[in-house]
Every structure is written in structure tokens, then in C-alpha cells.
Amino acid sequence: MFKHGDSRAVTLPAELLRELGWRDNQKVVAKKYGKGILITDWEE
Template sequence: MARRKLENNNIRKLSRIGNKSIGLTLPIEIVRELKWREKQKVVVKKRGKGIIITDWKK
């Protein structure tokens, strides 16, 4: 698979997971910068025509 150009690095596709969910991969650079880990809980909120993903606070 060819690498994306640097300016297109944040363009992602949605993938179907089962019958009722859609998945999205996040750029590893952003995940590392936020110090997020695999299986970490996050909060997804709809805002206008976009979404906000934040760390889940207990």
C-alpha cells in the first residue's frame, strides 16, 4: 500500500464494524501526542457537522 502524502495524512476513511458501528483510525502521531493507549475509553460528542473526541474522565 502506498504511503499518503504528508498533507493528506489526516484524511481517513470510515470502516464498518459489525452491523451497527463504524470505525475510524486515528493518526498515530496524534495518539502519541495525547498519550492515549490501546483500549482507552474516550467520549465522542456531536458538534454541528463534526465530532469531538476527548479522553474519558471517571
């Protein structure tokens, strides 16, 4: 995890992103899930 302005960023493995079909600059939603974080695709 690293600081990016007032936010924090997490590096995800490229292989995982390819498997999910996610692209650079794709909008995602992060929610607290138990003691972890759930990251899902952003839906309009």
C-alpha cells in the same frame, strides 16, 4: 471509516495519538460538535 459490527470505526494517525498520550483500548467519548465530532478522554 469502516464498519465494525453495528458500529463504525475511524482510523486516527498514530502520531496524533502519541501526542495526546492515548493508549490502545482507551475509553473515549464522541459527541456531535457543530458539523463535526469532538473526541475526548472518558472520565469516571
